[in-house]
Amino acid sequence: MVRIAIDCMGGDFGLPVTLPASVQVAEDYPEVHFLLVGDKTQIETALKSAKPSRLSQFTVVHAEESIQMDDSIEVALRRKRKSSMHLALLAVKEQQADACVSAGNTGALMAVARFILKTLDGIDRPAIASAIPNQLGKGTTVLDLGANVDCTPEHLLQFALMGSALSQAIDGIPEPKVGLLNIGSEAIKGNDVVKKTGDLLQSAPINFIGNVEGDDIFKGTANVVVCDGFVGNVLLKSVEGLAKMISKKIKENFLSSLYNKFAALIARPVLSKFRDEVDNRRYNGAALLGLRGVVFKSHGSADILAFRCAIERAKRAVESQLLDKTVLTIQQMTHLHQETNQNNNNILS
Amino acid sequence: MVRIAIDCMGGDFGLPVTLPASVQVAEDYPEVHFLLVGDKTQIETALKSAKPSRLSQFTVVHAEESIQMDDSIEVALRRKRKSSMHLALLAVKEQQADACVSAGNTGALMAVARFILKTLDGIDRPAIASAIPNQLGKGTTVLDLGANVDCTPEHLLQFALMGSALSQAIDGIPEPKVGLLNIGSEAIKGNDVVKKTGDLLQSAPINFIGNVEGDDIFKGTANVVVCDGFVGNVLLKSVEGLAKMISKKIKENFLSSLYNKFAALIARPVLSKFRDEVDNRRYNGAALLGLRGVVFKSHGSADILAFRCAIERAKRAVESQLLDKTVLTIQQMTHLHQETNQNNNNILS
Structure with a gap:
């Protein structure tokens, strides 16, 4: 029970x-x-x-x-x-x-x-973790999403451990791939906290795959992506904002003329399948870890x-x-x- | 000339x-x-x-x-x-x-x-600024997008001044609305650097409208959104990643059966209008400020x-x-x- x-x-x-x-x-x-x-x-x-x-x-x-x-x-x-x-x-x-x-x-x-x-x-600090739908049709677990700003490398290490355990439990993956959210090789690699966190994660009892970038969340490169709560919250709100804008634009365009309304009718099955695939309601439920x-x-x-x-x-x-x-x-x-x-x-x- | x-x-x-x-x-x-x-x-x-x-x-x-x-x-x-x-x-x-x-x-x-x-x-430090398409059909200028990690409030203030000047010049807006990227009221408001930056921006010679969140970029709440280069780069890569995933999914779904290919043909005009509207090629060209x-x-x-x-x-x-x-x-x-x-x-x- x-x-x-x-x-x-x-x-x-x-x-x-x-x-x-x-x-x-x-x-x-x-x-x-x-x-x-x-x-x-x-x-x-x-x-x-x-x-x-x-x-x-x-x-x-x-x-x-x-x-x-x-x-x-x-x-x-x-x-x-x-x-x-x-x-x-x-x-x-x-x-x-x-x-x-x-x-x-x-x-x-x-x-x-x-x-x-x-x-x-x-x-030291609980974190908020949620799954974001990726193109593999699964969810990438991202944490922290806003409970903690000004994190130390030790906090981020703890998030990685907790995120890995969450993915084991929810996704049923024995050794989830854990990535550290960082910025591209184009710029100086990462800020001080992230650089130090990378070193800590190397020797942690998790399947650490190294740095990942923002787009890796949607590629599904890692099962778990670790970042501080400020970055995670900005990321979450931004992608939610873009998703809303796109869905609004699609709707507006399909309603903009009689022909387009007809097109919408014809395209409805494929559009609703698409909507289901990226439907973030299916990923609702953030864990307080x-x-x-x-x-x-x-x-x-x-x-x-x-x-x-x-x-x-x-x-x-x-x-x-x-x-x-x-x-x-x-x-x-x-x-x-x-x-x-x-x-x-x-x-x- | x-x-x-x-x-x-x-x-x-x-x-x-x-x-x-x-x-x-x-x-x-x-x-x-x-x-x-x-x-x-x-x-x-x-x-x-x-x-x-x-x-x-x-x-x-x-x-x-x-x-x-x-x-x-x-x-x-x-x-x-x-x-x-x-x-x-x-x-x-x-x-x-x-x-x-x-x-x-x-x-x-x-x-x-x-x-x-x-x-x-x-x-002190040059920054990278780019426009991200918003739902008003315009661009929200976001900076810094990755040139600077570990920024001080003074750096962020300078970004705000430069971003405001850029929006004046490129968008032709006399007093661009400048927002400071922060996280929701739900969590503790912002990290130390962002809190101090807010105070500095209050007395800067720009049209500072206060804190904005990730989704405000797409709502077009502000003409200019200021953040450090780590956050900005993660944000940019994430929204690019989501946009790519959505466009890939739409394509896949419309090609997945004969009926869907037919639907794609009918829906082509509306889909291509939609694509044009959110086409980030039209916003290509980041300013090194x-x-x-x-x-x-x-x-x-x-x-x-x-x-x-x-x-x-x-x-x-x-x-x-x-x-x-x-x-x-x-x-x-x-x-x-x-x-x-x-x-x-x-x-x-």
Whole structure:
């Protein structure tokens, strides 16, 4: 059994998205149990009208308040301790759930998750990792996407370890290829932090393939791409912006005349296949890594399909023991470090 | 008259692209004079077969060697001083040309241009600026795109001044809106350097509109977006990578069956209009800013149309006095600084 706590009130839409998505997953996977956290009356009404086949797959947990998308981190963290987000995370902490999924404000979710769950030993800062669709029809996992600015090489090393464990768990790849995001050979290669990180990654217990560039994310050169949160967030927002612009332009052009509308009709099957292939809803669900618990963050504006994907990612992470894999990778690293220090001491003595 | 020195041998294709592009521009603009720099015999043969209407628009300057795309900066700078790139830049330095256009290796071009032309007073580091197509059908100027990693707030301030002058000159906007690339309000706002840069830009003699995010580049929120060269290069390569992936997927899907090929035929007019709208060849031509001369860098793999666009940008920069505008903006800044210091001294005394 996989037990997933849903922050039902989070995101731009709240219950009308989170509840049907949960019910759909429950229908497909009888082994999943949901803790639906939020306003009890509202949830029960919505659940009744959704008519799930097995009501026993759901437990409703009442939360008397919810965190709004524009609530500050301070408010989310200190003043709304009875929010659906807090209680969903608390369920993970108290081992009533194996994972938490929320579409709430990223900053708030990271702060509250860190406060409630605490970070894993050997991890200084949790990171946000998400898959970006590549031309191989798979996802390239990129981290950090905005939780950390001003990272040290040690932070980036930790991101690489956690990203590798995530890709093992979610993509089922035994030794994911890990690349360090850098800039072209044309310019001076990388900034100071990235250069030092490259050295650290060489001796880490991961399949480090060296530097990669921005376009490698879409080529699928690496399974995991590591960068600091400032760069990752700019990258994510930029590619989202371009994708939106292109889809808008395609639509506008196909609607611009009677002939073009006819062309759109003829081209619909191929256009919708294309849309499915690059549909980033299928990749919704960013992992908050480095915490003592599995937490997935859905896009705030996720629709039912997208939120469903986020739940399924959380489910896969639990089933494939993401947390154990992460802890193991970090332990291997620590062990390697100790060995190196031991050897250095031997040489010195 | 506008005199443009062309590094005819630079880029992935050299003469077969640079020469026809120059001839096309010469045909359209009788007021442009070209200094065609490279292998004299080859250029003269190519020029003869291109049959320009007015041969008087061209002067051939012989260069006995050329810089290859994979030559190191060291080789380009020290060992190939008689290359077409060197001589084209020298023509600008010696006021035989008003601008230089090269499709050669970016790192080499920046190093040689800096060596030959030197930087402007008040500028610590030259930057690379290019326009990225936005959904308003215009270009958002982004800089730096990779010349500088590890920038200080003062460097970013200088980029903002130069970018504003470039947009004035090329886009013809009197007070271009300048945005500072930052990450969302969701996370901690920006890294240390960006926070300090924000303060500096507030009091700069430009139309600073505050922070912008990655997707604002495509929305056209600002005319100029400022970032360090590491972030800018990652951004540029990422969006190029996504654009390539999308265009490949569209092509693949339209060729995947007989029906889809038929659909492609019907949809061709609308697809090609769409392609034109987002065609980044029309935005080819990155400005190397902060030098004592106008230098434009074309994409290495530019075709004739794209190289033509780079030449036209250089022409527009000369005609609209980019260099004077840049110097003026920097002087205003210096003047403001002196005033502030003066006031501070008065307060202290």
